[in-house]
Amino acid sequence: MTLSTARRTRGADATTAPGLSGERRGEVVVSDIGLDYNGVPALADTDLHVHAGEFFTLLGPSGSGKTTLLRIIAGLLDPARGTLHIDGTDVTRTPTQKRDIGFVFQNYALFPHLTVAENIEYGLKVRKMPGAKRAARVAEMVDLVALGGFGDRYPAQLSGGQQQRVALGRALAQNPRVLLLDEPLGALDRGLREELGAEVRRIQQESNTTAVYVTHDQEEAFILSDRMGVMRDGRICQLGTPEQLYREPKDLFVAKFLGKTNLFPGSLVSSDGSTATVRVGDHDLVARANPAIMGDDVVCSVRPEQLVLGAAGAATPVPAGLTRLAGAVITEVRFLGQRRSIHLDASGIACSVDLDPAAPAPAVGDHVSLLVRPGEVALVAAEPEPKA
Amino acid sequence: MTATTDAPTPTTPLAINAAPVIRRRIGTIAGRIALLAPVVAIYLVFFVWPVVSVLLRSLSPDGKFDAAAPVIDFSNYQKIFIDDFLLRIEWRTVLLAINSTLLTVLLGFPTAYFISRLSKRTAGLLLLLILVPFWVSIVVRLFAVTSILSPNGIVNQLSLALGFGETSLLYTQAGTLVGTVMYLLPYMVLVLYAGMTSVDDNLVLAARTLGASSVRTFFTVYLPMVRGSLVSGALLVFILGLSFFLVPAILGGPQEQTISVYIQQQIDVYQWGIASAMGILLLIATIICYVGVVKVAGSFQPGGIGPSQAKGVSTSLPFRWSPWMAVSAVVSFITIAFLVIPVLFVFPLAVGETGTVVFPPRGFTLRxxxxxxxxxxxxxxxxxxxxxxxxxxxxxxxxxxxxxxxxxxxxxxxxxxxxxxxxxxxxxxxxxxxxxxxxxxxxxxxxxxxxxxxxxxxxxxxxxxxxxxxxxxxxxxxxGIEAAAWTLGxxxxxxxxxxxxxxxxxxxxxxxxxxxxxxxxxxxxxxxxxxxxxxxxxxxxxxxxxxxxxPTVPAVASLLVLVVVAIVVVRSVTSRATSRRTAQLSARQEKP
Structure with missing residues (x-):
């Protein structure tokens, strides 16, 4: 990853672990960390390796244990078992104060009785940075988070977005090895969220820290992350780049959680390394193989933008490069600006297709065929349904 | 960027990791105990021990607890319920508490209602007139009441001038009642006012739109909503009145003893047994009433410490004169006069030239x-x-x-x-x-x-x-802000x-x-x-x-009143200034 700006001068705290260059600060290794609340595991024994300088996102629904994991990394919660290393040093028993981290809280947790500048200054004062240097660093941070001229304001006099930036500046002022962010954009409205998300990413890159970001908003995760992990019920289901997770979900939960998808149950016919053959209804399909699948019951996940509508009837020819998946009846047609959303009923399975709005629209009641490119079908193991 | 890499790391046996966590927990518990120890010690020595000591003394016939030969004897308690003289004292105490509670409710309810219907500005002013007497030491107010009720005080003078004959309330039941009500009224008004201002005006409006008359609305909608604060306020006032010592001791005189006064006199003559039993009786009665307060109000709010700030009427239910409102206004006027006059009364007395306290004062001096x-x-x-x-x-x-x-x-x-x-x-x-x-x-x-x-x-x-x-x-x-400070080191x-x-x-x-x-x-x-x-x-x-x-007592009393007035005025001015400043700041913030 190349940096667009020159390396920033470090603060007074040159607590970089020996043997590591400044470039690679903030590697977080979580090994077998677990925690129980009243006997119920809030976090199953979890492994995670966040690379130095990476922007890593933990994505999951509420109660999936993502904040628990983040707080354990921060030292705000004690794990019941397992170890945690930052830059190769075991910090499992190190109190929060000594971990050299920055934490951005969901509600920002700004000190209400201190001004913006004093909030940013707090961590530097704790570290006994000399006055002149401290003032320079505070000015630098105020600029970095684009709050020039607001240094004398109190948190209550700032808008939500501005408060969020103060929280970010405060967490970064002492140049922490790892920046931990707990749904920092959750309280903001949509437009602001996108704008600030990009800014969080920019600031993280410029300040050259590792970031671990917790959110339940997948769009945020897609915009920000180098890599991400999807969490559910206290464990990480899948790790990878946003694209990997979207295109190759490992299980049904990840497939359904990320974006919209159409699910067609089927059974595995054969599998060889990279591709697999599946039977869905009367049709045989070629799909990407998924080593996580154990049994024969599978579900094909096809995104709405990957489906193509073709003429009805099993006998009609299929355009080159496409395979027929199922026959369906159109139940609803909606124009949504950037796309036209078509809802269909494929013999009991409700599914949806996104079409180019400029293309001619089908009518409700039309019989069509659902077509798909063979490589775009993702396979996941079928799950016993009651959950999710 | 590399693909998914779950770093395989060797697992550590559970027991090794578990131990330090437990040690840290124990550490924080020990820290807590060390912090709490002095607090608990003071509480035990100066609260639990005194109450237990009185309890033990009450169980011994001669009022002396002997740890070497502990006795449990209920003769003191028997006496409380048999002795005619003691029964009269108890009855007088209960009667005083009931009467003062009734009077307090009769005066306090219309007053609180009237103030709660006024505009924010006027309500704030009237609340101030209730708060100032509330904060002025009860001893100072009692001093004023004593001079007002004394034979050459203003009440008797007025009564003589109007031809009603001698009216001396000092050292009578009526005098005690007046003093007690004066002490209890602010509590009642403040509790009721808090309850009344939290009533949603829309509910009253809703009842009107459904066709209920204003009398019906009052009894079927408004009253049920303020019933909680009414009952808990009345119980609070009853409890305070039951064990009140100062007013009966000063205004009651020797014939009008209440339980508290009797206890004090018994201690003076070293009759610990009966005094202790009386004290425990008061405690039990108090506990029963407080359980009632908690049952009604859901929680116990110690009186007078909540911020009693004027909230003002909403525009949805504006102030309007009606016969009821007029009655409320008159009662409010009486209440406020009743509370404020004794406080103001000390000033003329303080500047009189005579060596004894007389009203009206003669001459003017700051001596x-x-x-x-x-x-x-x-x-x-x-x-x-x-x-x-x-x-x-x-x-x-x-x-x-x-x-x-x-x-x-x-x-x-x-x-x-x-x-x-x-x-x-x-x-x-x-x-x-x-x-x-x-x-x-x-x-x-x-x-x-x-x-x-x-x-x-x-x-x-x-x-x-x-x-x-x-x-x-x-x-x-x-x-979170504490945790935030930790993460900052x-x-x-x-x-x-x-x-x-x-x-x-x-x-x-x-x-x-x-x-x-x-x-x-x-x-x-x-x-x-x-x-x-x-x-x-x-x-x-x-x-x-x-x-x-x-003659110097009025001077001291008026100085004490001035201190309270100064503090209350300064506080209300500064709090108004702060709220105006924050309003300005937020207004400025709206404009980017």
Whole structure:
């Protein structure tokens, strides 16, 4: 990853672990960390390796244990078992104060009785940075988070977005090895969220820290992350780049959680390394193989933008490069600006297709065929349904 | 960017990792205990021991508990329910409490209603007229009432002039009733006002749109909604009236003894047994009533510490004159006059030239003020009061901070409730019971007459109020900011002082102030355990009231009133200024 700006001068705290260059600060290794609340595991024994300088996102629904994991990394919660290393040093028993981290809280947790500048200054004062240097660093941070001229304001006099930036500046002022962010954009409205998300990413890159970001908003995760992990019920289901997770979900939960998808149950016919053959209804399909699948019951996940509508009837020819998946009846047609959303009923399975709005629209009641490119079908193991 | 890499790391056996976590937990528990130990010690020695000591004394016929040969004997209690003289005292006490509660409700309800219907500005002004007498020491107000009711006071003069003949209320049941109602009224009005302003106006409007007449709306919609505060206010007032000592002691005279006065007299002649039994009887009655308050109101809010700020009517239900409103206005006028006149009355008395207190005053002189500031008779008590009140406030805030810190960290709600209940127990306990118990214990410890002893005694009743303020502020403050300070590298102690305490500074100052005022005004405990020659200010005034009024008393009284007025005015001005400033700032913030 190349940096667009020159390396920033470090603060007074040159607590970089020996043997590591400044470039690679903030590697977080979580090994077998677990925690129980009243006997119920809030976090199953979890492994995670966040690379130095990476922007890593933990994505999951509420109660999936993502904040628990983040707080354990921060030292705000004690794990019941397992170890945690930052830059190769075991910090499992190190109190929060000594971990050299920055934490951005969901509600920002700004000190209400201190001004913006004093909030940013707090961590530097704790570290006994000399006055002149401290003032320079505070000015630098105020600029970095684009709050020039607001240094004398109190948190209550700032808008939500501005408060969020103060929280970010405060967490970064002492140049922490790892920046931990707990749904920092959750309280903001949509437009602001996108704008600030990009800014969080920019600031993280410029300040050259590792970031671990917790959110339940997948769009945020897609915009920000180098890599991400999807969490559910206290464990990480899948790790990878946003694209990997979207295109190759490992299980049904990840497939359904990320974006919209159409699910067609089927059974595995054969599998060889990279591709697999599946039977869905009367049709045989070629799909990407998924080593996580154990049994024969599978579900094909096809995104709405990957489906193509073709003429009805099993006998009609299929355009080159496409395979027929199922026959369906159109139940609803909606124009949504950037796309036209078509809802269909494929013999009991409700599914949806996104079409180019400029293309001619089908009518409700039309019989069509659902077509798909063979490589775009993702396979996941079928799950016993009651959950999710 | 590399693909998914779950770093395989060797697993560690569970036991090795589990141990340090447990050690850390034990560490924090030990820290908590070390912090709490002094608080618990003070609580046990100066609250639990006094009450237990009185209880044990009440169970022995001669009022002396002997640990070597403990006896349990109920003859004192038997006497309470058989002896004609004692039964008359008890009946008189209950009657006084009932009558004063009824009168208080009759005056307080229309007043609170009227004020709650006024515009914010007028309501604030009227509340101030109720708050100033409330904060003026009861001894000062009693002094004024004594002069008003005395044979050459204004009531008798007026009655003679109008041809009604001699009307002397001093040392009568009526006089006691007037004094008690004067003391209790502000509590009632403030409790009711808080309840009435929280009623949603839309409910009343809704009843009207459904066709209910205004009388029907009042009884079927409005009254049920304020019933909770009405009942809990009445119970609170009843409890206070039941064990009230000062008014019956000063205005009641020898024929109108109540339980509290009787207890004090028995202690004076060393009849501990019967006095203790009476004290325990009061305690039991009080506990029963408080259980009633908690049942009705859901929780117990110690009277007078909530912020009683004018809220003003909403535009949805504007103020409108009606016969009911007119009656309410008249009652409000009576209530406010009743509360304010005694407070104002001290000023003319203070500048009269005669050596005795007479009304109307003759001549004009500031001589008495000069005398107050030059004679040791007043400078001593003033200095003593300041030292004791400052010490009490400092100790109370310290204890409150520790206790609030520990309870705010607790996760168990039952433990929180238990600690909260225990913390408030001292202010619920009848003052006279606490006073004789404290006297007993401090005699044994050799603390009577010492400043430290009085500070500790006052801390017992002042700390709960400080605690209430601080724990409310701490629990409404964002807990996250402390964790945020930790993540920035601040040690736990540093985070606590620079972030948590600093963040709730207004409440800490308020806690200091309320403890200071509690000690400054306290009479009953100070009366018993101050055996030295120099007494605190209110006790000195009380002593003069008992023995006959010295001309400097009005001067001192008027100075005390002026101090309260000054503080109340300054506070309301500054709080208005702050709210205006924040409004301006937020307005400026709207415009980018």
């Amino acid at each position: 008495w003020f000069g005398e107050v500031f030059t004679s040791q008779a007043w400078l001593g008590p003033i200095w003593q009061s300041i030292i004791v009140a400052t010490g009490t406030a400092a100790l109370s805030v310290g204890m409150a901070l520790i206790l609030a810190r520990v309870t705010s960290r607790m996760t168990s709600t039952t433990w929180k409730a238990v600690i909260g209940g225990l913390a408030f127990a001292p202010i619920v306990t009848p003052a006279i019971l606490l006073a004789i118990g404290m006297f007993d214990v401090q005699l044994k410890l050799g603390l009577t007459g010492s400043v430290i002893g009085l500070i500790l005694a006052h801390t017992i009743i002042a700390a709960p109020l400080s605690y209430a303020l601080i724990v409310a502020a701490m629990s409404s403050a964002d807990r 601040a040690s736990r102690a540093r985070a606590f002082w620079t972030i948590v305490v600093r963040g709730i500074m207004p409440s800490v100052i308020g806690a200091f102030a309320i403890a200071f005022v509690t000690s400054w005004d306290e009479v009953v405990l100070a009366l018993f355990i101050q055996t030295g020659p120099t007494k605190t200010l209110p006790v000195t005034i009380y002593k003069y009231l008992e023995s006959g009024i010295v």
